[in-house]
Amino acid sequence: MYDLPYHKENNPKAVKAFIEAHPFAFLTGSDEHGRPVATQIPLLFEERDGRQLLRGHFMKNTDHHKAFLQNRNALAVFTGHHTYVSGTWYSDPHTASTWNYMSVHVRGAIRFLGGNELETVLRQTSLHFENGDPESETVFDNLPLAFRRKVMHAIVAFEIEVDQIDTVFKLSQDRDYESYRNIIRKLKDQDEAGRAIAAEMERRTAQLFPDVE
Incomplete structure (x- = not known):
């Protein structure tokens, strides 16, 4: 991955918050022949007994299910807003344009879970995305028993024990103050993604430029 120290997020709480805010991940691996799957x-994301875990589920007998049965190494990529940054916005415009974005890469070994744990994962997932409402009709425990049995036969739950987390929060940290503030101004006039990146940059201004702010 893009690996420069000034584009890293070193606050574990911020990394956890980012994962929780962007849970729809790109999960990749490879089969026994080295062919990629995704x-x-x-x-x-969970923290339990001093360990960090990712939990989820997918359909059985798909290419990624079969691959992870053969090779347990997994990479989950969590991405947020991203936007183009024009070189013309810099104090010295005679340089290349770039792209600002935020991304967290989580690596670990995947372990498939049994029937009771599958119920737990489905219950946790449905409750989480229904904002913790136990009365929601689509929460696992409120679904018809016949339907639950049918879908559980076709899916498998898993957890990934995290052994490495890498981050790229590329937010123009390497630019001078004039360029940084102008990038923020320009992005505020862009679409939702641009405005979101501008807001994140603005939150970091005082930390990056303590002698100016």
Whole structure:
């Protein structure tokens, strides 16, 4: 991944918050022959007994299910807003344009879970995305028993024990103050993604430029 020290997020709480705010991850691995597989699914982050875990589920007998049965190494990529940054916005415009974005890469070994744990994962997931409302008709425990049995036969739950987290929060931290403030101004006039990146940059201004702010 893009790996420069000034584009890192070193606050564990901020990294956790980012994962929780952007749970729809790009989960990748490879089979026994080294062929890549990928799927996009929601993943829940947990801290339990001093360990960090990702939990989720997907359909059985798909390419990624079969691959992870053969090779347990998994990479989950969580991404947020991203936007183009024109070189013309810098104090010295005679330089290349770039792209600002935020991304967290989580690596670990995947472990498939049994029937009771599958129920737990489905209950946790449905409650989480229904904002914790136990009365919601689509929460796992409120679904018809026949339907639950049918879908549980076709899916498998898993957890990934995290052994490495890498981050890229590329937010023009390497630019001078004039360029940084002008990038923020320009992005505020862009679409939702641009405005979101501008807001994140603005939150970091005092930390990056303590002698100016």
